[in-house]
Amino acid sequence: MNLKPATLAQIDEVITHYPVKRSATLPLLHLIQEDVGYIPEEAIPWIAAKLELQPINVYEVVTFYPMFRRKPIGRRHIKVCRTLSCALLGGYKTCSALEKEFNTHLGEVSPDGEVTIDFVECLASCGTAPVVMIDDELHEKVDPAKAKQLADQIRADAKRRI
Amino acid sequence: MPAPTQRRLIFEHIDEPGYTNDLACYQKHGGYAVLRQAVTRKPEELIDEVKKSGLRGRGGAGFPCGVKWGLVDRKSGKPIYLIVNADESEPGTFKDRYIMHQDPHQLIEGTMISCFANNVKQAYIYIRGEMPHGARILEKAIAEARAANFVGPNILGTGYSCEIYVHRGAGAYICGEETGLIESLEGKRANPRIKPPYFPAVLGLYQCPTIVNNVETLCHVKHIAAMGGEAYAKIGTPGNTGTRIFCVSGHVQRPGYYEFEAGRITMGQLINEVCGGPLPGRTFKAVIPGGSSAKILRFGERFKGKRKVGAEMVDYDWGVEDVPMDFDSLAMIGTMGxxxxxxxxxxxxxxxxxxANINAFYSHESCGQCTPCREGSLWMKRITTRMVHGQARTEDAALLKGVADQIPGRTICAFGEACSWPTQSFLAKFGDEFKGYAEAKGKNAERANILI
Structure with missing residues (x-):
């Protein structure tokens, strides 16, 4: 696990926010996931040592919180809200449209490696349903037509990167 | 009767053209003047103002904020913590998001006033993991407030010091439960704690007295400190003071957030006039009035009884549209605000x-600590999903009720109630639809959206 110097600095800084080091478990997991893309196996003992815990204390946290991933995902992470308000306005259709666009299934990396699509629970933007998060960005009122536009945008970004 | 006009107290500047979330803009609109004035008063006076205001918590339970503060153990000598519950995740709720993204300093000012009133030296804002922008905006706003001496050491030269840090969650709904949130902030799984003995006011974060308040509640504190508890209590109705923000979603013409004086607007006014009524060619069938855990109401049902108006008891006979949208009226008809x-x-x-959609949510979000909730929520999901995607049987309604009835009252936290109330109330109000589902299935497919 090779963390960027900036990540290491942020890790040392965030630990100072708490009178008890263990509280920094979630922040450290977030910082490592943002840097590496997922929580690699070696991160667990590393965090435990850093926070003076047992590896099990970190492991049980990683497995409890849905946002932490233990495997790499596609370059972009698409999270489609599944919960009632979004479903009432077509969230499931939006999700299938995106799966079709990228020729993939929920939870898998698309064949081009570009995206992983996940269904997630309520994203707290029910008034602009259906909503989709792409990485850190929230997209509102995503019907199948808008889903196609977003997919085109992701592919255009990918081309630009090459 | 026409709907009252909105009274925007908390959402005064939300969506206002030209209003930005930086300190300069906030101060141009009078920001931090209330904090400046509050720190010159005695902390007990501020607590009294909040008690007089009648403010009830906006996170879900509607517990009086002044009473919550009054329960804090101030004799133990341990530090007192304040946690801002910004883990907005109750399905159907989306108000705190806009406060944090568009007006973060209002939250910080309300938080600092509350910290000063309760002699808190360290506050944490526990924000949902799914709001990374919100977390960054809050961090930037706190840094600005720190630079201007509204947060940090020796605030405004008073000798009083208090720090705020932002702490991100990671996608677990149960972190909205205050003791689960505390466990999570301690770096553990968010398994709620048993009460007694773990009342946060006595044994909260790091076993110290802790206040956990919702984002909107703390914003109200700012306005109470500004206008005084008595003046604030005149807004709204007795017992339901101040304003309430309603987040309307689903099948209406104009979904969104609307702020009104509490108890002054009825369900019918809200969804018909304010939100423009049903979509073309459709009629309202059901409404969940206070987040997905609240019991469902069926259009056409009537509620009768006696209620207190001033000193008198009067009869009421309401349809769903007639119910005033306040904590007490909604509780009276068997649901909640x-x-x-x-x-x-x-x-x-x-x-x-x-x-089936709601059950999938609760099954996914149960922390798994108590057997009735972990297994019950899973079986309610399995049965309803099987009804939709597999075979539906007439006896499924009774089976579901049998599972749901065994959960509430048998769990450590209120999630047990929250996950069983939807099943219980859907069955009570729409029992025929469950019994006849095998025949009805798929007949409405071209009009309906897939929900599970």
């Missing part, structure tokens, strides 16, 4: 499918 999330469903929705 909760977090203000109103989810509207029209005649295209099949109730078995809607319940």
């Amino acid at each position: 909760g977090s203000g999330g109103v989810i509207v469903m029209d005649d295209t929705v099949n109730m078995v499918e809607a319940l």
Whole structure:
């Protein structure tokens, strides 16, 4: 696990926010996931040592919180809200449209490696349903037509990167 | 009767053209003047103002904020912590998001006033993991407030010091439960704690006295400190003071957030006039009035009884449209005001499918600590999903009720109630639809959306 110097600095800084080091478990997991893309196996003992815990204390946290991933995902992470308000306005259709666009299934990396699509629970933007998060960005009122536009945008970004 | 006009107290500047979330803009609109004035007063006076205001928590339970503060153990000598519950995740609720993204300094000012009143030296804002922008905006706003001496050491030269840090969650709904949130902030799984003995006011974060308040509640504190508790109590209705933000989603013409004086608007005014009524060619069928855990209401049902108006008892005979949207009236008709999330469903929705969607949510979000909740929520999901995607049987309604009835009252936290109330109330209000689902299934497919 090779963390960027900036990540290491942020890790040392965030630990100072708490009178008890263990509280920094979630922040450290977030910082490592943002840097590496997922929580690699070696991160667990590393965090435990850093926070003076047992590896099990970190492991049980990683497995409890849905946002932490233990495997790499596609370059972009698409999270489609599944919960009632979004479903009432077509969230499931939006999700299938995106799966079709990228020729993939929920939870898998698309064949081009570009995206992983996940269904997630309520994203707290029910008034602009259906909503989709792409990485850190929230997209509102995503019907199948808008889903196609977003997919085109992701592919255009990918081309630009090459 | 026409709907009252909105009274925007908390959402005064939300969506206002030209209003930005930086300190300069906030101060141009009078920001931090209330904090400046508050720190010159005695902390006990501020607590008294909040008690007099009648403010009830906006996170869901509607517990009086002044009473919550009054329960804090101030004799132990341990530090007192304040946690801002910004883990907005009750399905149907989306108000705190806009406060944090568009007006973060209002939250910081309310938080600092509350910290000063309660002699808190360290506050944490526990924000949902799914709001990374919100977390960054809050961090930037706190840094600005720190630079201007509104947060940090020796605030405004008073000798009083208090720090705020932002702490991100990671996708678990149960972190909205205050003791689960505390466990999570301690770096553990968010398994709620048993009460007694772990009342946060006595044994909270790091076993120290802790206040956990919702984002909106703390914003109200700022306005109470500004106008005084008595003046604030005149807004709204007795017992339901101040303003309430309603988040309306689902099948209405104009979903969104609307702020009114509490108890001054009825369900009918809100969804018909303010939100423009049902979509073309459709009629309202059901509404969940306070986040997905609140018991569902069926259009056409009537509620009768006696209620107190001033000193007198008067009869009421309400349809769903006539119910005033306040904590007490909604409790009287067997549901709750909760977090203000109103989810509207029209005649295209099949109730078995809607319940299957809600059950999938609760099954996913149960922390797994108590058997009745972990297993019960899973079986309610399995049964309703099987009804939709597999075979539906007439006896499924009784089976579901049998599972749901064994959960509430048998769990450590209120999630047990929250996950069983939807099933219980859907069955009570739409029992026929469950019994006849095998025949009805798929008949409405071209009009309805897939819900599970």
